[in-house]
Amino acid sequence: xxxxxxxxxxxxxxxxxxxxxxxxxxxxxxxxxxxxxxxxxxxxxxxxxxxxxxxxxxxxxxxxxxxxxxxxxxxxxxxxxxxxxxxxxxxxxxxxxxxxxxxxxxxxxxxxxxxxxxxxxxxxxxxxxxxxxxxxxxxxxxxxxxxxxxxxxxxxxxxxxxxxxxxxxxxxxxxxxxxxxxxxxxxxxxxxxxxxxxxxxxxxxxxxxxxxxxxxxxxxxxxxxxxxxxxxxxxxxxxxxxx
Numbered sequence: 001x002x003x004x005x006x007x008x009x010x011x012x013x014x015x016x017x018x019x020x021x022x023x024x025x026x027x028x029x030x031x032x033x034x035x036x037x038x039x040x041x042x043x044x045x046x047x048x049x050x051x052x053x054x055x056x057x058x059x060x061x062x063x064x065x066x067x068x069x070x071x072x073x074x075x076x077x078x079x080x081x082x083x084x085x086x087x088x089x090x091x092x093x094x095x096x097x098x099x100x101x102x103x104x105x106x107x108x109x110x111x112x113x114x115x116x117x118x119x120x121x122x123x124x125x126x127x128x129x130x131x132x133x134x135x136x137x138x139x140x141x142x143x144x145x146x147x148x149x150x151x152x153x154x155x156x157x158x159x160x161x162x163x164x165x166x167x168x169x170x171x172x173x174x175x176x177x178x179x180x181x182x183x184x185x186x187x188x189x190x191x192x193x194x195x196x197x198x199x200x201x202x203x204x205x206x207x208x209x210x211x212x213x214x215x216x217x218x219x220x221x222x223x224x225x226x227x228x229x230x231x232x233x234x235x236x237x238x239x240x241x242x243x
Contacts, residue, residue, distance in 0.1 A: 004028050023094040030068065035189035037134065038182065039233035043164055044133075046231065048074035050240070051129055054160040057081040059128035062154070063088040064119040064147075065135025069099040072112055075129070079110045084128075086112045089119050120147060124154035133164045137207050144210075145218050152222040155243045161224070164231075164238035168209040178235040185234065215239055
């Protein structure tokens with residue numbers, strides 16, 4: 001897998017537009033996500049572990065906002081049940097092109113259908129597992145409940161949704177502490193103040209975060225009864241919801 005170093009924001013950029021998952025981002029994404037998202041590798045590995053518990057024979061697994069396919073590959077490595085398929089969806093053409101190459105590089109029994117589309121347009125059914133790995137935060141807040149409702153309807157009984165997100169916190173003291181610890185994490189991984197600042201400016205209109213409580217309220221409204229945060233590192237984490 002391409003591990004080109006992320007230096008996209010290492011020099012001043014005259015006009016910082018809104019963040020997009022374009023060709024440049026896709027090229028450095030593995031390095032970017034490892035250096036920017038605390039616990040990312042653990043979450044990906046554990047999504048595979050959850051797949052080994054929850055994926056059932058003759059069902060579909062959806063990876064919504066699949067980027068380069070890390071969660072899809074982790075799931076596929078752990079599937080032992082027969083007659084399953086994974087549908088991996090992303091609306092970024094450069095991400096999807098690389099995702100297809102990554103998935104084709106590994107032989108496995110479970111077929112993967114990689115689709116370039118808006119996740120809101122995907123019809124889902126007979127799902128034993130759905131993954132939203134740092135995806136919901138890029139949807140408009142008004143669209144978030146609708147996609148969770150759709151996922152709940154698509155899941156079979158005892159099916160699982162894995163929802164990983166960057167969180168905000170209602171308690172300002174906690175919010176500031178975890179925000180600043182995340183900045184320290186990025187500095188420790190070699191990002192300069194300029195890189196951190198420019199990336200934050202580009203993301204602030206595009207990535208709108210919610211509190212854990214807001215996420216749980218939406219999941220309850222969708223119909224889920226079993227909901228908990230199963231992983232957290234600073235202001236990043238992952239929630240499981242079981243139908």
